[in-house]
Amino acid sequence: VNGKVVIPVVVNVLYRTAAENISDAQIQSQIDVLNKDFTATNPDFANTPAEFAGVAANVGITFELVKINRKSTTKSSWGTNDVMKNAKRGGIAATSPTTNLNLWVCTIGGGILGYAQFPGGSSSTDGVAIDSKYFGLSGTANYPYNLGRTASHEVGHWMNLRHIWGDASCGNDLVSDTPVAKTANYGVPVYPHVSTCLPAHNEMTMNYMDYTDDRGMFMFTNGQKSRMSALFVSGGARASFGI
């Protein structure tokens, strides 16, 4: 991935209450956050500890809102089984998912902030679902998940990134420049967060692929950038985006 890489984004809003029918401005605020976080122009990028500054990345991928679809529903929660992506079951079908990143904004329920489909899955369910309470800035966005970082994290998954702890105790996230982490970190850990995985080192709790509050996460690494960029080149799982 070189030069100008732009991912067209379609936002699909499913609402039962007026509040769930979030404003165009709230939607655009989320696109703006993605653009900042994926180009290292987010103001808090500067909070990256010196220890990690050498691996902190400008991913160099940008996002452009191309369409907003809205649909009223009687469903009060959609769960995590892709029903929101199925028009026959009351959801909204993905728009050209091989060339657009589809986002579904709805009430998911069960305390789930959002979930993503990894590359390589069925195109009809490809994309990211995010609860409207954790999408964008202001409006329905709820502290401490009101800085749009649920989308930054989920789009990271959509671009093949694993959780920084590798979903196992001191697990492997398949990225060499992210230090091994014991498990998910929550809240806003005070730096340095010394790992209990050996040998002794500090965990990168400020990575978007940890589980901290939105204000605690503000960087991707070069290794994560390589993994994401590889998808879009010829032969990559998202080469259809043509970028």
Ligand code: ARG
């Ligand atoms: N729990 C969700 C996931 O595993 C998202 C976590 C997002 N964190 C945040 N601070 N917004 O994909």
Ligand code: ZN
């Ligand atoms: Zn995740």
Ligand code: CA
């Ligand atoms: Ca790693």
